[in-house]
Amino acid sequence: MAHGNHTVEKIGGTSMSRVNELRDTLLIAGDDPYNRMFVVSAFGGITNLLLEHKKSGKQGVYALFADSEEDDHSWMAALKRVQDAMIEAHTGILEHPGDVSDATDFVRDRIEGARSFLIDLGRLCSYGHFRLNEHMSMVRELLSGLGEAHSAFVTALMLKRAGVSARFVDLSGWRDEGDCSLDERVKQGLSDIDVSQELPIITGYAQCKEGLMNEYDRGYSEVTFARIAALTHAKEAIIHKEFHLSSADPNLVGEENTRKLGHTNYDVADQLSNLGMEAIHPSAAKMLRQADVPLRVTNAFEPDDPGTLIDDSRGDTPGVEIITALDVISVEVFEQDMVGVKGYDTAILDAMKRHKVWIVSKTSNANTITHYVKGSLKSVRRVERDIAEQFPGAEIEVRTQSIVSAIGRDLRKQSVLGRGLAALDEAGLDVIAAHATPRNVDVQFLMPRDEADKAIAVLHKAFVEKEEKAGFREAA
Numbered sequence: 350m351a352h353g354n355h356t357v358e359k360i361g362g363t364s365m366s367r368v369n370e371l372r373d374t375l376l377i378a379g380d381d382p383y384n385r386m387f388v389v390s391a392f393g394g395i396t397n398l399l400l401e402h403k404k405s406g407k408q409g410v411y412a413l414f415a416d417s418e419e420d421d422h423s424w425m426a427a428l429k430r431v432q433d434a435m436i437e438a439h440t441g442i443l444e445h446p447g448d449v450s451d452a453t454d455f456v457r458d459r460i461e462g463a464r465s466f467l468i469d470l471g472r473l474c475s476y477g478h479f480r481l482n483e484h485m486s487m488v489r490e491l492l493s494g495l496g497e498a499h500s501a502f503v504t505a506l507m508l509k510r511a512g513v514s515a516r517f518v519d520l521s522g523w524r525d526e527g528d529c530s531l532d533e534r535v536k537q538g539l540s541d542i543d544v545s546q547e548l549p550i551i552t553g554y555a556q557c558k559e560g561l562m563n564e565y566d567r568g569y570s571e572v573t574f575a576r577i578a579a580l581t582h583a584k585e586a587i588i589h590k591e592f593h594l595s596s597a598d599p600n601l602v603g604e605e606n607t608r609k610l611g612h613t614n615y616d617v618a619d620q621l622s623n624l625g626m627e628a629i630h631p632s633a634a635k636m637l638r639q640a641d642v643p644l645r646v647t648n649a650f651e652p653d654d655p656g657t658l659i660d661d662s663r664g665d666t667p668g669v670e671i672i673t674a675l676d677v678i679s680v681e682v683f684e685q686d687m688v689g690v691k692g693y694d695t696a697i698l699d700a701m702k703r704h705k706v707w708i709v710s711k712t713s714n715a716n717t718i719t720h721y722v723k724g725s726l727k728s729v730r731r732v733e734r735d736i737a738e739q740f741p742g743a744e745i746e747v748r749t750q751s752i753v754s755a756i757g758r759d760l761r762k763q764s765v766l767g768r769g770l771a772a773l774d775e776a777g778l779d780v781i782a783a784h785a786t787p788r789n790v791d792v793q794f795l796m797p798r799d800e801a802d803k804a805i806a807v808l809h810k811a812f813v814e815k816e817e818k819a820g821f822r823e824a825a
């Protein structure tokens with residue numbers, strides 16, 4: 350089918366916290382603000398408070414509710430914290446007292462609704478026939494949707510006040526009886542909108558029977574965004590971020606030292622997402638690729654800069670494009686009797702799947718299998734217990750470490766492993782392990798946690814800053 354005349358654009362949480370600064374530059378751009386659909390994430394930090402902190406794992410409402418024993422109401426205090434944080438966020442954004450008041454009413458109504466739902470559910474599950482754990486995924490879905498409903502509502506209010514015909518499109522399924530698929534939800538939500546006359550501000554959370562959280566987990570706004578772009582045949586899908594997609598985290602190495610990627614491919618984007626630095630959610634990337642919708646990632650605060658194009662291209666200049674890191678827990682299973690015996694790996698994988706531990710990377714030799722995983726220490730301990738039960742003779746070591754990775758579309762003949770190790774050694778940093786794969790798109794250095802940030806700076810200097818200076822690479 351032919352592409353439409355509109356774009357679908359996503360604004361991430363960090364940028365949403367400053368959405369007032371984007372009003373006249375990004376949202377109301379040029380003479381005609383229309384023919385664009387905006388999909389928004391919750392304001393920065395809100396989903397962390399609703400569920401659990403994405404990086405530290407600190408419990409939010411969901412995690413506290415899931416763990417609560419009878420008479421433990423700590424989740425209620427957490428829900429109140431969400432309410433306060435939401436009100437604080439929109440008070441900083443909306444100028445008109447009438448809008449602030451409407452937004453506060455909206456928050457109170459939704460939070461109160463969620464509170465009643467959780468209390469009722471708790472009560473219901475005190476009867477033997479209803480098991481709370483069978484309903485927890487629904488609780489997770491309901492809580493997630495609160496964050497995006499709020500940010501979309503506030504953004505639409507702000508734009509209407511500025512004279513734009515903006516429309517709040519709530520896909521979160523609030524008080525909705527329907528049970529529809531993601532595609533049906535999107536189609537229903539957008540059915541009566543004329544994008545040439547109206548600016549839809551759509552919730553990045555979409556309620557659907559398959560469960561958006563359940564299927565895609567955190568970062569789900571990009572899935573909603575990609576689905577909308579694919580279904581409406583957008584001419585382009587654009588993700589607006591706080592910075593350009595850069596050669597390293599600008600907050601870590603200084604924005605002035607980083608380089609905008611300019612152009613990269615889905616392979617690199619997948620590696621980034623595996624390491625928690627989401628350029629784009631892998632499922633969202635797949636949807637856009639299949640629908641043949643071009644994807645761009647821009648800096649929300651530099652609307653005139655075209656940003657980074659992501660496609661299927663192979664790099665024209667070989668080299669490292671980005672350095673990123675992730676805190677991991679390594680689970681090393683050593684068993685002398687492992688040599689030549691099958692079944693260890695499968696058993697370890699099963700335990701990890703059972704306890705929802707995400708595997709980032711792995712290595713093995715004759716008698717040792719090591720997985721580098723993301724997940725709470727508590728779930729990793731459960732994995733350890735299961736493996737120990739199944740293989741009583743195995744020695745299992747669990748350690749907290751970080752993977753620092755150098756990634757690029759084409760790392761052939763770049764000696765990234767050797768040069769990286771030399772640079773880290775010269776800087777006096779201890780590398781625990783390192784590995785490259787024959788596909789030549791990434792090289793991983795395993796570092797002690799407290800040296801990861803330093804390692805990023807050292808590798809960035811070696812592979813990006815020095816090369817730039819030497820003129821090896823054209824600036825993007």
Ligand SMILES: Nc1ncnc2c1ncn2[C@@H]1O[C@H](COP(=O)(O)OP(=O)(O)O)[C@@H](O)[C@H]1O
Nearest residue numbers: 361362363590591592593594595596597598600
């Ligand atoms: N290579 C990188 N390029 C740009 N930002 C990065 C990079 N690595 C880490 N970041 C960090 O990601 C943070 C969140 O960025 P952004 O994508 O806008 O967030 P959100 O998930 O809220 O959309 C930024 O504050 C920045 O510090």
Ligand SMILES: N[C@@H](CC(=O)OP(=O)(O)O)C(=O)O
Nearest residue numbers: 361362390396567568569570
């Ligand atoms: N707010 C959700 C969904 C999302 O995609 O957020 P962001 O665009 O800020 O990564 C989350 O934190 O998971």
